[in-house]
Amino acid sequence: MSAPPFDAFRYAHARRREIAWLCQNTNHLVPPEVVRGAIEAALDERRYEGYPVASGDPELLERIAADLGLADSPPFLTSGGTEALYMIARALLRPGDEVVATDPSYLIIHRFVELAGARTKNLDIYAPPFRLTADRVQEAIGPSTRMILLIDPLNPLGTGYPREEVRAIAEIAHDHRLLLLNDVTYRDFSPAPTLAAEFAPEETLTVWSVSKNCGLAGLRIGGFSARPDLRQEVGRYNTNDLGVNILAQVAARAALASKPQWLPAVVRQTRENGERVAAVARSVPGVTAPAAPSWASMTVVDVRGTGLAPEAIQEEMLRTHGVFVRAGNYLSPRHGSAFVRVSFSNPTADIDRFAAAFPETVRTLRARAPSA
Numbered sequence: 001m002s003a004p005p006f007d008a009f010r011y012a013h014a015r016r017r018e019i020a021w022l023c024q025n026t027n028h029l030v031p032p033e034v035v036r037g038a039i040e041a042a043l044d045e046r047r048y049e050g051y052p053v054a055s056g057d058p059e060l061l062e063r064i065a066a067d068l069g070l071a072d073s074p075p076f077l078t079s080g081g082t083e084a085l086y087m088i089a090r091a092l093l094r095p096g097d098e099v100v101a102t103d104p105s106y107l108i109i110h111r112f113v114e115l116a117g118a119r120t121k122n123l124d125i126y127a128p129p130f131r132l133t134a135d136r137v138q139e140a141i142g143p144s145t146r147m148i149l150l151i152d153p154l155n156p157l158g159t160g161y162p163r164e165e166v167r168a169i170a171e172i173a174h175d176h177r178l179l180l181l182n183d184v185t186y187r188d189f190s191p192a193p194t195l196a197a198e199f200a201p202e203e204t205l206t207v208w209s210v211s212k213n214c215g216l217a218g219l220r221i222g223g224f225s226a227r228p229d230l231r232q233e234v235g236r237y238n239t240n241d242l243g244v245n246i247l248a249q250v251a252a253r254a255a256l257a258s259k260p261q262w263l264p265a266v267v268r269q270t271r272e273n274g275e276r277v278a279a280v281a282r283s284v285p286g287v288t289a290p291a292a293p294s295w296a297s298m299t300v301v302d303v304r305g306t307g308l309a310p311e312a313i314q315e316e317m318l319r320t321h322g323v324f325v326r327a328g329n330y331l332s333p334r335h336g337s338a339f340v341r342v343s344f345s346n347p348t349a350d351i352d353r354f355a356a357a358f359p360e361t362v363r364t365l366r367a368r369a370p371s372a
Contacts, residue, residue: 006315012324020350023314023324025155025186025298027345029266030215030255038254039247047250052243060249063256064223068184068208070197073225076235077244081185081209081222086112087237088205088224092179093118097146099181100137104300104332106155106183118146126335130159130291134168141172147179148172150196153186156331156341158274158294163194170199179230180204185222186296188213189267189345202227205234212297212345213263214255219248266345270297273344273351277301280355281342284362298343300328301358308365310340316365321357323350 012019021028042048055061056077064075078084089109093099095117101110103122110120121140125131131154150169153160161169173180173196180196180203187193187208197204209222221244224234243249271293278292278299286305293299303310310327317323326343329336344351 008314008318008324012318015322018322019318020323020346020353022343022346022350022354023326023341024217025212025296025343025345026217027212027215027266027297028347028350029269029345031262034214034258034262035216035251035254038250042247042250047246050246052246052249054241054243056244057249057253060253060256063253064208065225067256067259068206068225069195070206070225073197073201073206073227074231075208075223075225076231076238077221077223077240077249078238079222079240079244079248080211080220081183081207082108083220083240084207084222084224085109085181085183086115087234088181088207089113089116089118091234091237092205092230093146096144098142098144099147099149100140100145101149102132102151102154103334104154104156104328104336105149106151107331107333109149109151109181109183120149121145122334124334125154125157126332126338130154130157131161131165132169134165134172137169137172141176141178145176145178147181149181149183151183151185152194152196153190153294153296155186155296156298156300156326156328156339157291158296158299159291160190160192160295161194163192166194166196167199170196170204173203174200178203181207183207185209185212188263189270189297190295192295197225205230210252210255214252214259215345216248216251216255219245219251221245221248221252269348270345273346273348274299276351277342277344277354280358284359287362297345298341300339300341301325302339303362304338306362306366307369308362310337312365313340313361316361317357320364321353321361323353323357325354
């Protein structure tokens with residue numbers, strides 16, 4: 001009987017205190033005191049025994065709206081941004097609809113599109129400028145197009161959209177009466193964050209999260225903002241009719257209240273880490289960091305020139321060095337065999353471990369490979 005396939009996540013979670021977690025774009029730089037006091041107070045009050053306000057804590061909703069700059073579009077809370085993406089796809093897409101999207105991408109959204117009976121039209125962006133352009137979006141629109149997916153900054157590439165490109169794509173959505181799904185999960189890391197809703201408020205659904213910017217991925221809280229009728233239509237698919245996790249709301253409120261004090265340092269460290277990751281990658285023969293510098297908290301490291309499989313690099317780095325990066329097959333049907341994704345909102349010590357582990361991993365795997 002053959003051995004079961006290696007389960008990287010089970011392995012890493014079982015050793016979570018030993019692992020440098022560079023695989024899921026999670027933020028490990030937010031000072032713990034930002035939310036600890038608020039969560040401890042909620043525990044002392046035993047708030048977990050009762051249901052929260054179903055629509056969300058009023059102060060939290062105000063802070064989210066102010067943070068996004070969408071005061072006229074009340075946020076709808078969900079258990080993480082991913083749940084909002086699922087609700088939108090199920091509510092607004094029909095069999096035969098088409099969504100202009102990309103490859104690479106956050107493919108979970110593509111799966112949600114398929115569950116609605118629709119399909120994605122994946123434009124290959126694994127080449128400069130490593131993002132959509134308005135011209136390509138315009139060319140991709142056909143009679144079945146219902147929605148444009150604009151992830152800004154992009155997961156996994158880390159690239160972002162200049163303001164004028166966001167405007168141009170938003171105007172295309174408006175002119176063609178298309179929905180524009182604007183996933184802005186990583187916007188706080190961008191040097192030029194721009195919401196599509198500024199230019200196409202009627203067509204845009206803005207999906208946001210506090211997982212990555214506030215370091216709350218494990219608490220699962222996010223949501224979306226949209227015009228009232230779209231908000232109501234999407235809300236029909238809400239399964240949290242008794243409200244989103246109360247501890248997540250308490251933590252998010254505390255984080256957003258103090259965000260101006262700690263976010264600049266988090267972003268600065270993240271950018272420094274990203275520059276170092278790219279430099280380490282480029283120092284290894286056969287490896288490139290094609291989409292760097294990153295506008296987000298991750299980038300792709302292209303390993304095609306090494307002749308090594310990304311899955312082998314992921315496993316060797318995790319098992320031998322305790323450094324968890326992500327093989328690209330999770331993020332691209334077309335190019336998944338070309339890269340690993342490395343995220344870097346992490347302490348400097350984690351990046352030190354990557355800097356030592358990645359070159360050694362490539363050397364080790366090359367030495368093991370059979371001679372050509």
